[in-house]
Amino acid sequence: MSFEWIASHQSAKPTTEIPLLSSADIRAIEASTEPIIGQPGLMEQAGLAIARWVLAQAPHAHFFWIACGNGNNGGDGAEAAIHLHRWGKTVYVSAVKSPKSAPADASRAWTRLVAEGIAVHHEAPDSWDVCIDALLGIGLQRHPEPPYAEWIKRINQAAKPTFAIDVPSGLDADTGSTFEPVVQASATLSLVGLKPGLFTHQGRDVCGDIWLHKLGTESTTEHIRCTLNPTPKPLPRPHASHKGSFGDVAIVGGALGMQGAAVLAACAALHAGAGRVFLAFLNSEGLQGVGIPPDIMLRSPDTLPHQGLTVVAGCGGEHDIGHHLPHWLELAERLVIDADALNAIAIRPDLAQALVQRRADTTVITPHPLEAARLLGCKTTQIQANRLDAAQRLAETFQCTVILKGSGSVIAAPGRKPRINPTGNGRLAIGGTGDVLAGLTGTLLSQRSTAWEAASESCYIHGLLADQWPQQTTLTASRLIEHL
Numbered sequence: 001m002s003f004e005w006i007a008s009h010q011s012a013k014p015t016t017e018i019p020l021l022s023s024a025d026i027r028a029i030e031a032s033t034e035p036i037i038g039q040p041g042l043m044e045q046a047g048l049a050i051a052r053w054v055l056a057q058a059p060h061a062h063f064f065w066i067a068c069g070n071g072n073n074g075g076d077g078a079e080a081a082i083h084l085h086r087w088g089k090t091v092y093v094s095a096v097k098s099p100k101s102a103p104a105d106a107s108r109a110w111t112r113l114v115a116e117g118i119a120v121h122h123e124a125p126d127s128w129d130v131c132i133d134a135l136l137g138i139g140l141q142r143h144p145e146p147p148y149a150e151w152i153k154r155i156n157q158a159a160k161p162t163f164a165i166d167v168p169s170g171l172d173a174d175t176g177s178t179f180e181p182v183v184q185a186s187a188t189l190s191l192v193g194l195k196p197g198l199f200t201h202q203g204r205d206v207c208g209d210i211w212l213h214k215l216g217t218e219s220t221t222e223h224i225r226c227t228l229n230p231t232p233k234p235l236p237r238p239h240a241s242h243k244g245s246f247g248d249v250a251i252v253g254g255a256l257g258m259q260g261a262a263v264l265a266a267c268a269a270l271h272a273g274a275g276r277v278f279l280a281f282l283n284s285e286g287l288q289g290v291g292i293p294p295d296i297m298l299r300s301p302d303t304l305p306h307q308g309l310t311v312v313a314g315c316g317g318e319h320d321i322g323h324h325l326p327h328w329l330e331l332a333e334r335l336v337i338d339a340d341a342l343n344a345i346a347i348r349p350d351l352a353q354a355l356v357q358r359r360a361d362t363t364v365i366t367p368h369p370l371e372a373a374r375l376l377g378c379k380t381t382q383i384q385a386n387r388l389d390a391a392q393r394l395a396e397t398f399q400c401t402v403i404l405k406g407s408g409s410v411i412a413a414p415g416r417k418p419r420i421n422p423t424g425n426g427r428l429a430i431g432g433t434g435d436v437l438a439g440l441t442g443t444l445l446s447q448r449s450t451a452w453e454a455a456s457e458s459c460y461i462h463g464l465l466a467d468q469w470p471q472q473t474t475l476t477a478s479r480l481i482e483h484l
């Protein structure tokens with residue numbers, strides 16, 4: 001039996017590409033795991049793993065409230081209760097009364113629990129040291145109903161250490177969307193495999209530290225829904241190199257009053273290590289007060305060189321960027337499309353068509369959920385309801401690499417399994433950080449062999465800077481650049 005620590009509640013730093021499995025994948029693995037006569041089944045193994053894990057997390061706790069649902073998640077809780085009881089802990093087991101009988105594995109667990117002489121209650125206790133949340137797992141289908149909802153509220157109000165089995169109850173394991181109310185866990189022990197919902201959208205805010213126990217199962221490639229974006233390897237900078245070795249990046253953006261966005265992107269490209277950075281304002285009126293480092297070469301959009309150029313289009317581009325996009329969509333060797341450039345593509349089929357026709361793997365688009373919704377002609381809530389699907393749809397529709405920004409940014413490309421980025425935190429929710437990401441992505445795109453690699457590394461590094469940010473200092477976009 002082995003536990004794997006995956007992520008602190010802030011973020012994970014995986015060195016390898018960790019697989020994430022959908023609920024259907026998990027069920028397929030469970031179904032293909034043959035029970036061995038005389039050996040504990042998966043749920044019995046789960047129960048022992050949970051009891052050991054909770055005890056290791058809260059060694060001095062005595063009174064354990066084990067809140068169990070009607071399905072197999074509840075069965076896991078019942079199995080765990082048996083071990084904690086045998087080890088001398090006080091267990092208070094609450095089970096949801098339901099007209100439906102529990103599934104077979106869970107029924108066996110309940111029979112064993114009763115045979116141990118453990119009482120089964122149908123209400124919450126008055127107080128407890130530690131709660132084990134075994135209410136709802138991957139079978140969650142809707143907003144928790146009574147008494148699930150009441151118990152979840154009690155758990156959250158008590159603010160005691162809470163250990164979620166598989167997923168915090170109320171969290172959709174596949175999408176990271178929550179059905180209210182949702183358990184706010186101190187830590188989550190994911191069973192069999194890690195689920196995407198733990199790492200994107202609202203999932204990152206409710207799981208606490210994330211642990212994995214595979215219960216001796218193995219997933220094969222066909223079971224994998226997506227992966228966690230791994231830690232990138234630094235690009236070597238050989239002695240025998242020159243400024244031409246590290247990419248030419250041009251930022252095309254900065255309409256009237258929005259030049260700061262383009263400057264942020266250009267500075268990010270510079271600090272990320274591009275060999276040469278050009279900045280082409282769409283409007284250079286009123287630039288006083290906008291500090292542009294002398295390392296950056298100013299050009300007009302019409303006088304930029306073409307050959308070998310990576311263009312970052314859109315930062316602060318307003319409507320004006322639309323006039324320049326046909327040119328760069330056709331001629332830029334590599335292209336990052338952000339912000340207003342995405343909005344232009346969303347309303348102009350000619351631009352969308354030009355994007356689709358670009359050579360594969362040379363283009364990264366970096367929409368936030370609202371921009372993604374405009375591109376796909378749907379609502380932001382629909383994007384957020386399934387971020388993995390939305391990112392993949394964008395990649396297939398526009399035939400390019402996608403960074404769908406937000407908590408747990410999703411990186412997608414045609415014909416690939418998406419990645420969820422595990423770094424980054426709420427400090428990045430401030431104006432200008434998107435421009436920094438665009439500039440950074442531009443530099444990496446100019447230096448890496450594929451758009452996929454560039455997008456993955458860029459997301460990781462951008463988030464990591466925020467994770468390493470000093471506690472007492474406010475993160476701003478310009479300060480973020482200084483740390484690149």
Ligand SMILES: NC(=O)C1=CN([C@@H]2O[C@H](COP(=O)(O)OP(=O)(O)OC[C@H]3O[C@@H](n4cnc5c(N)ncnc54)[C@H](O)[C@@H]3O)[C@@H](O)[C@H]2O)[C@H](O)CC1
Binds near residue numbers: 073100136141
């Ligand atoms: N079977 C095994 O060998 C193992 C299972 N594991 C655990 O099992 C759960 C998944 O179990 P499942 O029974 O499919 O689903 P749930 O327990 O999550 O819940 C199903 C139950 O709840 C009802 N329901 C769904 N949503 C709601 C709601 N919002 N309000 C009220 N009731 C709801 C639904 O109708 C069902 O009756 C998995 O997560 C693991 O914890 C172990 O991994 C070990 C092996």
Ligand SMILES: [K+]
Binds near residue numbers: 073133164169
């Ligand atoms: K749970």
